[in-house]
Amino acid sequence: MTRPISRQPSLPPLAALWHWLLQNRQIPTFFALGVLLSLLTLQVAWVLGEPRINQFFQTLDHWQQRPPAWLQTPMEGLWAWSWPCLLLVLLWVITRLWKRPSFWPRLVVVGILALLTVRYLLWRSLSTLNVSTPLNGSLSLMLYGMELLLLVTGLIQLLLSVAARDRQAQADQYAVAVQQGHYQPHVDILVPTYNEPVSLLRRTLVGCLALNYPAKTVYVLDDGDRPEVAALARQLGCRYQTRCDREGAKAGNLNAALPNCQGELIAVFDADFIPQKTFLARTIGFFQDPRVGLVQTPQSFYNPDPIAYNLDLAAEIPPEDEIFYRHVQPMRDGVGSVVCVGTSFVVRRQALDAIGGFVTESLSEDYFTGIRIAASGYQLIYLNEKLSQGLAPESLAAYAKQRLRWARGTLQAFFIQANPLTIAGLNPLQRLGHLEGLLHWFSSLPRILFLVMPLGYGIGIMPVKATGPELLYFLLPIYLGHLTVFNWLNRRSRSALLSEIYSLVLAVPLAVTSLQALIQPFRCQFSVTPKGLRQDRFFFNWALAWPLLILFAATWVSVGLNLRQFWLLSQQADGAQMRGLGLGLWWAGYNLVLLAVALLALWDAPRDGREAMIPRPLTLDLQTDSGEVLTVRSQAQSEAVIRLESKLVLPEGSLTLTRLGNQMFSVPIQRCDRDAQGTWLWLTPQTADQDRLIEAIYCHATEYRRWESPGERRSLFLILKTLLWPPILRSRQRPAQLGRLLVEAPQRF
Incomplete structure (x- = not known):
């Protein structure tokens, strides 16, 4: 007898679409495309003159031209102009009286900045939008939306910074039991490696074996299956492990080692990260508290980051990662959203087993492993002590590869179960901390728009309707306030002007990657950052440079168009039409300086290995x-x-x-x-x-150099010095390098 074929009941079209989206983890993509399609539909309807849309924007334009009285620039009255100045003076005084941002001074500074930000946001929302025509309105609303993204992210950061924590005193208390031998659980030290130079790996293994801690076992996890690595492990007395495949990349490599590990705790170091002798003595003590699941320490580097090195500013400015480990991580520790960065951390084996091992769904296996541990009820601790040091990317291409992998991996949060915004077990403040981190990777989108927006002024488009007095009254206070306290709030790790340079260098690739991550989140596979690079000449990164070169040329065009427009309108003596042109000119000039320095950073300077030395006098x-x-x-x-x-x-x-x-x-x-x-x-x-x-x-327990970033005036001097006397012009290779650039340029494009 033939058994009848069972058929699944057919679903309605919308239900079938929803089922497919769930199965293929495409809901965020569908949502993003839906928002984009809705905005395009609205724009088309506006251009075609749809009555209700026109009426809406006419009403909005009417409101913009008649803002509330408290948002209008005072024409007279000393107090109205003096109170923003008094707030700026107060910010300056606080940063001079308190060299470190302790709780109460930080709270006052955050409150003032939040007040200035909300004041500016209200002015932008109710007075400056130009929706008189579809073209003006589209660009004005786009600029407003991008600005809103940055302002909201900044406000979240300000809120989180109030709760920043410093656990060094706590580490001192916990370390006593470890040093006296009362608490010394066995620690398995895992060092995953793939294709790193053996000489680099040797440093790390020697450092792990030299740790002042008796109960430890060092494992070399070789995904490259290299005989020379196996020989090195035998020579040093480490346990060597390899596997048949490389499924799951680094996370899979770590998971493959777990069945052979018997320790209560697991420490992980990348192949280029060398621990201090006191690493375990300073971190293990926290695990006396059974609620602690993971302790993360900063990444520090003994060689300069490629941007500072290429600009010949490595002796002047801290490494780029300092702002994250000195400012962002303590801020996130205060709300329980510490980021596990994949190296220089210790994790409780029980907590790791509770989540099924290291997360393999994403390129950022470390980040999502930490999220799942926190969601399972454990605490993630951040100890702001430099207890290890590694090798920073040695070329701009390697730096870009690493950052783009981080961006794509972090934004994969929207497509996996470990999404910090939806996973069960996190409280609202923890989710807020992770939301700030996700929004950060979209910040390149507004930066690109800010670069091209002055071009609109030159062709008669006014995205922002503002007079000179209005800019002085609403924009200047928040800008000066930001410049005054930015370096102070982030514990002297980065100035605002230097942050602009760093953000511009990879602005276009990061913007493209962030959009790709919403459409094809799992398109790219995990790739190891190249190590041990050497080059004997300057090298210009054309692949990274051409978008900035186009923006640089467009900015020059915008300067010319703005000057022409300014002259034509001045001949007509029509002040209303000249409204905002000064902003366009200033904006374009500011962008030109930043773009020029960012382009200079794309010249990879020669490296022979001598720059990767420990800068410690002995x-x-x-x-x-x-x-x-x-x-x-x-x-x-x-x-x-x-x-x-x-x-x-x-x-x-x-x-x-x-x-x-x-x-x-x-x-x-x-x-x-x-x-x-x-x-x-x-x-x-x-x-x-x-x-x-x-x-x-x-490996000796010495205080690594704590660099303090130069202030804004010094940063401006360094930027202008680099612009007027670029590093490549100081090199003996100058004539040959410039000649080679001219020859290679057509081939690169």
């Missing part, structure tokens, strides 16, 4: 052929090269390094070089000496 002894011992002081060093003072003259003949810091050695000096930066000693250590050098240079 005393060392050098022994000559005759037995004479010279005591000198270094400026920076690695296990292969030491930089001494530039004016130091060493005797002829062979030299031997006999002491570095507090440790004794017998390492021959291969050669000595001198240049403008200093005297360079190149070492030829044997394996045992090499490991001891690594430990002496990288």
Whole structure:
């Protein structure tokens, strides 16, 4: 007997569409496309003169031309003009009296900035929108929407910054039990690797083995299945593990090691991150509290980030990540939304097992693993102490690759179960902290619009209707207030002007990636940031530069058009039509300076490895052929090269390094070089000496350099100096490099 074929009941079209969206995790894409389609439909209806749409915008335009009295610029009255000035003076006084943003001064500053922001937002909403025609209205509302995105994100940051936490005193208390041996759970240290240079991996493994903590096991997780890595693990006494496939990339590699781990806690270090000896002693103590699931520490780097290096500002400004680890992470720790960054953290094995291991659904496996641990009821702790250091991206291409992966991986939140906005178990403040992080990756969209908007003024489009007095009364206070306290609020990690440069360099690729992530979130696979790069000449990143070159040219065009428009309207003596042209000219000039410096940052400067040294002065002894011992002081060093003072003259003949810091050695000096930066000693250590050098240079518990970002005036000076005297013009390679650029330019395009 034939069994009848069972058929699934057919669904109505809308229900079928909803079912398909759920199955394919496309609801965010559908929502984004729906919003875009609705806006386009509204625009078309407005252009075609649909009566109700026209009536709506005519009413809105009427309101914009007659704002409330309290939003009108006072023509007389000292108090109306003086109270914004008094607030700015108060901000300046607070930043001078309190060098660090403690709670009450920070609360006052946040309150003043929030007041100025809301005041500016009301003015923009009720007085400056130009909806007199569809073209003006479209650009005006687009600019307003993008500005609103930045203002809302900024207000969320201000709110979160009030609750910022510092756990160093708490770490001191917890560390006592660890140091006295009362609390020393076994720790499995996992070091995942794929294609990193073995010399780089060696530093990390030596650092892990040198940790001042007895109950530990170090695992090398080699996804590259390399014999030389297996040999290194055997030589150092680490456990080596590989696997047949690379499914799940880094997260899959970590998960594959979990069945072999028996420790109560797990520490994870990327292949280029070297821990200090005190790393576990400072972090393990927090786990005495059974509610703690993960402890994250900052990423710090011993080489400059590529933007600072290319602009020859590495000695002047902190690494780019400092603002995240010095300002954003403490801010998010205050509301329980700490970001796990994938390295230099310790996690409770029980908490990891409770969520099924490391999340493999996303490129940002670390971020979503932390979210799921928090959602399961555990606390994520951020300890703002630099207890490890790694290698920053060594080229702008590698830097871009890393940042774009982070952007796409974070925005995959909208498409996976670990979405921090919807996952069960998080409170509203935790979700707010994660919302700020998600909105951050969309900030490149308004930045690009801000670059092209002055062009509209030049062709007679007025996105913002504002007079000079209005700009002084509403825009200038919030701008000056932001400049006054930005560096202070983020604990001297970045100035506002330098942040503009950093945000522009990758603005276009990040904007494209953020939009792609909403349409094709899982298009790209996980890729490792290249390490150990070397280049002997300047290299211009055409792939990253061409969008900025187009924007730079368009900005010059907008300057010319604005000047022409300004002259024509001045001839007509029509002040109403000249409304806002001054803003367009100022805006275009500001953009030109920022774009020019961003383009200079796209020149990758030569690298020979000497820039990846620890910038820590140490005393060392050098022994000559005759037995004479010279005591000198270094400026920076690695296990292969030491930089001494530039004016130091060493005797002829062979030299031997006999002491570095507090440790004794017998390492021959291969050669000595001198240049403008200093005297360079190149070492030829044997394996045992090499490991001891690594430990002496990288692993001792010393205070890493805490760079303070220059203030806004100093930042402006550095920007103008870089613009007027670019690093490539200071190089001896200048003629050849500029000639090669002219030859390669047509081929690149």
